[in-house]
Amino acid sequence: MENTVIKINNLVKRYGDLIALDHLELEIKQGEIFGLLGPNGSGKTTTINCLLSLLAFDKGDIEIFGKKMTPVSYDIKKEIGVIMQNVTVFDELTVYENIDYFCGLYINDKAKRKQYVEDAIKFVELGDFRKFYPKKLSGGLLRRLNIACGIAHKPKLIILDEPTVAVDPQSRNRILEGIQELNKNGATVIYTSHYMEEVEQICTRIAIMDKGKKIAEGTKDELKRMIKNTETITIEILDIPENILKEISGLPHVYDTDLSNGKLTVCCSGGKHNLTRVLDVLQRNELSFGRVYTELPTLNDVFLEITGTALRDKEE
Amino acid sequence: MQVFKAMFKVMRSRLPSAMIYVVCFVVISAIIANASTNDNKFEAKRLDISIFDEDDTPESHALAEIIKKSNDIVEIEKDKDTILDSLYYRRIDYALIINKGYADKLRAGETAELFSSYHLDESFSVVYMGQFLDEYVSTVKAYLNMGKSFDEAAASAEQALSQNAKVNMLSRIDKGGNSHFSVDFAGYFQYMPYILISIIISVVSLVLVTMNRKDIRFRTNCSCLKESKYTAQLFIGSFVFVFFIWLVFMIFGAILNREMYTGRAWLAVLNSFIFAIVVATMAVLVASFEPKDNVLNLITQVLGLGMSFFCGIFIPVEVLGDGVLSAARFLPAYWYVKANNMIADITPYSFSEVVECYLIQLGFAAAMIIITLLVRKVKYSGAAISTAVKKKALTH
Numbered sequence: 020m021e022n023t024v025i026k027i028n029n030l031v032k033r034y035g036d037l038i039a040l041d042h043l044e045l046e047i048k049q050g051e052i053f054g055l056l057g058p059n060g061s062g063k064t065t066t067i068n069c070l071l072s073l074l075a076f077d078k079g080d081i082e083i084f085g086k087k088m089t090p091v092s093y094d095i096k097k098e099i100g101v102i103m104q105n106v107t108v109f110d111e112l113t114v115y116e117n118i119d120y121f122c123g124l125y126i127n128d129k130a131k132r133k134q135y136v137e138d139a140i141k142f143v144e145l146g147d148f149r150k151f152y153p154k155k156l157s158g159g160l161l162r163r164l165n166i167a168c169g170i171a172h173k174p175k176l177i178i179l180d181e182p183t184v185a186v187d188p189q190s191r192n193r194i195l196e197g198i199q200e201l202n203k204n205g206a207t208v209i210y211t212s213h214y215m216e217e218v219e220q221i222c223t224r225i226a227i228m229d230k231g232k233k234i235a236e237g238t239k240d241e242l243k244r245m246i247k248n249t250e251t252i253t254i255e256i257l258d259i260p261e262n263i264l265k266e267i268s269g270l271p272h273v274y275d276t277d278l279s280n281g282k283l284t285v286c287c288s289g290g291k292h293n294l295t296r297v298l299d300v301l302q303r304n305e306l307s308f309g310r311v312y313t314e315l316p317t318l319n320d321v322f323l324e325i326t327g328t329a330l331r332d333k334e335e
Numbered sequence: 336m337q338v339f340k341a342m343f344k345v346m347r348s349r350l351p352s353a354m355i356y357v358v359c360f361v362v363i364s365a366i367i368a369n370a371s372t373n374d375n376k377f378e379a380k381r382l383d384i385s386i387f388d389e390d391d392t393p394e395s396h397a398l399a400e401i402i403k404k405s406n407d408i409v410e411i412e413k414d415k416d417t418i419l420d421s422l423y424y425r426r427i428d429y430a431l432i433i434n435k436g437y438a439d440k441l442r443a444g445e446t447a448e449l450f451s452s453y454h455l456d457e458s459f460s461v462v463y464m465g466q467f468l469d470e471y472v473s474t475v476k477a478y479l480n481m482g483k484s485f486d487e488a489a490a491s492a493e494q495a496l497s498q499n500a501k502v503n504m505l506s507r508i509d510k511g512g513n514s515h516f517s518v519d520f521a522g523y524f525q526y527m528p529y530i531l532i533s534i535i536i537s538v539v540s541l542v543l544v545t546m547n548r549k550d551i552r553f554r555t556n557c558s559c560l561k562e563s564k565y566t567a568q569l570f571i572g573s574f575v576f577v578f579f580i581w582l583v584f585m586i587f588g589a590i591l592n593r594e595m596y597t598g599r600a601w602l603a604v605l606n607s608f609i610f611a612i613v614v615a616t617m618a619v620l621v622a623s624f625e626p627k628d629n630v631l632n633l634i635t636q637v638l639g640l641g642m643s644f645f646c647g648i649f650i651p652v653e654v655l656g657d658g659v660l661s662a663a664r665f666l667p668a669y670w671y672v673k674a675n676n677m678i679a680d681i682t683p684y685s686f687s688e689v690v691e692c693y694l695i696q697l698g699f700a701a702a703m704i705i706i707t708l709l710v711r712k713v714k715y716s717g718a719a720i721s722t723a724v725k726k727k728a729l730t731h
Contacts, residue, residue, distance in 0.1 A: 071557050090556070097559040107550040111345040123337035124558035168554075 022049040023085070024176055024207045025070065030079035032065055032231075039065045040076065041231040047209060047224075052202050054222030055211040056318060062231040063211040064104060067180050070209075071101060083176070097125055100174030100206075104181045106165045108153050114164055115140070115149040122171035139171035142197065159190025166194065170201060177201055178209045183217060195221050215318035227322055234325050239318065246324040247274060248316045252285040252294050254301070255309030259283060263304050270296050283308075338546065338555075338565055342572035345545050349538045357580075360530045361587050364523050379499070382406045382428040382460050385421070387413050394438035397489045398471065401496065402431070418453045428460035429453075431468075442485060446472050470496060520592050521679030524603045527584060528610055528648050528668045532639040534580055535614045536621055539573050540631055543622035573615060581611040602678045602689055609696045610671045616703040617667075623710040642668035652676065667699040 025047040032040040040062050047053045055063045068074040070081055072090040081088040083095045108117045118136045126132040140146055143163040153161060162182060170177055179198065183191045199221055202208050212218050218225055219239050226236040235242055243249075259267075259278055267283075268276045272290030276283065287293040294313055301308055384406045388395045402408075409427045411417055421427045430453035437449050450468060454461045474495055478488030545551070546569055555565060585604060589595055596604055621634055643649045645659055646668035652660065663669040674692035677684050 073553055073556055091561075093559040093561065096557060099557065101554065101557040103550060103554060105550055107554040109341065109345060109545065109551070111348045111545065112341065116341075116344055120337055120341050121554070121558075124555060124560045 026082040052208040054218035054225040057228035061228040098175040100177040102169035121168040125172035139167040143167040338568035390437040392438040539618035540622040647672040
């Protein structure tokens with residue numbers, strides 16, 4: 020039976036008139052990589068801050084490892100690793116000294132700490148940079164250092180708050196692989212991001228947040244099943260007569276069509292062979308067309324359908 | 336003791352500039368101390384003098400001989416240009432011409448136009464030689480009036496003028512009992528506040544600003560290190576640094592003074608320690624405003640130089656105006672300097688007043704701690720953090 024690591028009940032956080040968290044309910048099981056997905060300002064970081072007792076909240080309660088979380092729950096904090104959104108390191112300390120400092124906040128035994136710091140350096144592949152000062156590191160290496168500082172003490176629960184912001188693709192992939200590796204080694208992970216591809220890639224379960232509310236929760240497949248769209252077909256075509264467009268709209272499982280900017284978009288809900296049927300209509304009517312591609316629904320589609328706004332639009 | 340150790344690692348970045356302050360202060364103090372040591376050995380000044388004896392009598396020879404004993408005679412050609420050149424190039428300090436008829440006039444009791452001279456206007460040598468010749472002539476004249484022969488009068492005058500007074504330099508005078516706090520030593524302690532302010536504020540404030548950076552503090556609060564332990568380690572780290580710096584200056588002070596502190600000097604040591612504590616609380620207060628690096632440097636200079644000029648550190652209190660001194664009373668350095676001056680006997684000494692100065696300085700320290708706590712309460716209260724987070728949320 021899966022153990023519950025985090026349980027958030029009816030959490031409310033207000034800043035005056037602004038409701039940052041609106042009766043939030045979450046339950047995270049042991050061994051999960053739980054994704055908190057939402058645009059900036061949706062309440063992800065506030066949730067994390069409340070979770071870590073960095074912020075007082077107005078209502079509700081939080082349990083971690085079956086115990087109520089308070090600012091003085093040091094026995095719980097001992098098992099949590101935190102990787103903040105901003106790189107939180109000392110500019111005056113070297114890579115090694117930074118990891119040693121943050122690891123030392125949890126591990127007093129000097130020999131054990133030394134081993135843990137070495138493990139963390141190896142894990143984030145910063146061995147060649149151990150004597151470097153943070154100012155000499157690139158953005159990607161800095162993020163890796165930030166992660167090393169958060170996981171060096173080998174916590175059971177790791178909270179990563181947007182750890183890949185402003186990171187190059189190569190470093191991003193390395194970070195994501197690392198998170199999966201930590202999870203394989205037994206850590207439960209909470210991962211917040213507004214990059215849906217990342218969340219889709221690594222998270223075993225996802226909660227989508229908007230305006231302080233949890234608007235959907237489940238595995239990525241469960242989330243995608245919540246929406247009507249199962250397939251979007253796009254065909255490059257200059258023009259289609261009205262009657263043919265009507266014929267395509269009338270095909271089985273097609274619930275929406277759109278012709279604009281030289282592209283025909285056909286949205287389908289369920290069914291099989293949707294593409295074949297659409298192409299068959301075009302060929303029968305001897306209409307020439309260019310590239311054809313189909314897309315499965317993304318979390319952005321889920322967000323779009325539930326909120327009426329695209330995740331990416333919100334970012335902008 | 337992770338936080339304690341991290342503090343000293345953070346300090347590394349500021350140590351070079353702190354060391355510059357220490358080295359400059361110690362070197363300047365050493366130079367002043369050595370200069371003062373030479374001043375302590377009193378020696379009568381010998382002038383370079385050229386004598387042109389136009390009278391050429393036993394009396395004039397006797398005078399020349401007396402002058403030779405306490406001055407160095409430089410032989411130069413008796414030519415006006417040569418004499419003036421020699422004066423200009425400082426080969427001689429004074430050119431004395433014993434006029435013809437010197438002996439006759441002196442025997443007759445006349446003192447006018449006995450000598451002519453070439454000299455630099457308003458120079459020390461003019462006063463010195465003028466006084467010497469006046470004294471010699473009036474003494475010889477006095478002995479002649481007493482009925483002595485000229486030879487006897489000249490011999491008696493020479494004997495009278497060769498008497499040297501014993502000179503003790505003030506800086507080496509013991510203050511009584513086993514107390515020993517010289518004026519030179521007081522000077523070392525007088526300049527110390529500027530250095531203590533410069534080093535302690537620039538280093539301790541910087542470290543505290545870094546250690547209390549909001550993200551670092553948040554990150555540390557996520558750990559299992561208790562808040563009280565974190566604060567305690569910051570306090571211990573700051574105190575250890577302040578104590579170390581103060582101790583370094585005390586050791587250098589003892590080395591420069593070439594003896595261990597005794598008697599009243601201990602009061603000055605205590606005074607400087609109390610001031611170091613005051614500066615440490617000042618550094619904590621400055622750090623609570625979380626200034627940026629360049630602003631911190633500015634604050635350090637304003638506090639250091641401001642107190643130095645207003646409170647009698649760089650400029651003696653005696654020359655400061657009443658208005659300035661009235662304002663300076665609201666600064667701790669004023670009470671430090673006041674106590675230091677009393678201990679050094681520059682102003683009348685009163686033990687109770689020295690203690691009063693200590694207590695006032697400690698009062699400043701207490702006031703700064705209270706203000707710091709208030710600032711921190713406002714800055715780190717839930718409301719302030721909430722406002723900051725709200726602003727961030729609204730900007731997105």
